[in-house]
Amino acid sequence: MAFGQLSVKGRALRLLAGREYSRLELERKLAAKEPDPGEVKQALDELQAKGFLDEQRVVESIVHRRAGRVGSGRIRQELQAKGIDAERVAVAVASLNATEFERAREVWRRRFGLLPEDAAQRAKQARFLAARGFSGEIVRRVLNTPDDE
Incomplete structure (x- = not known):
């Protein structure tokens, strides 16, 4: 069965x-492919009721995948863009x-390793x-701390 012939729920499950x-x-x-928004809403309601669609898992997945490379500012932005409710974003x-300083320090160390001259x-x-979402305070701390600490 081709992707276009699947039901709305089938396409959602495939994604x-x-x-x-x-x-x-x-x-x-x-x-984008379904002209009836009511059918999309109904399919998503069913998937959410059965536990296939869970925003907490989305939050955990993004935090797990991205925390080692970007700051909390960037993660906040990504979660908000995905429509995650403000309370879940704030908790994440x-x-x-x-761990923001340690994560920023590791990202900096992998890229540069030496304090600026x-x-x-x-x-x-x-x-x-x-650019990776670390706050100004964290950036200052990273760039003012010798690498041996």
Whole structure:
């Protein structure tokens, strides 16, 4: 059976077999091929009731996959873009904040490894960390701490 011939629920299950999706993501993907939004809503309601669609699993999946490479700011942004409710986002970000410095330090160490010698290097390293969602305070701490600590 081709992808276009599957039912809405079948297409949703096929997508969920690959990775966790938030409800909003699935609505967007399925609405592109399904003219009846009521059918999409009903299929997603059924999948959610059966536990196939779970926003907490989406949060855990993103945090697990991304925490080693990006800061809590970037993860917050990704979760919000996926339509995760604000309370779950806040809890996930709060749990990441405890390890933010260590994670930023490891990301910095893998990329650079040496403290900046001049203002241009410092700016480059700071932009690198900021682009990955680490806060200004964390960036300053990483760039002001000798590597042997």
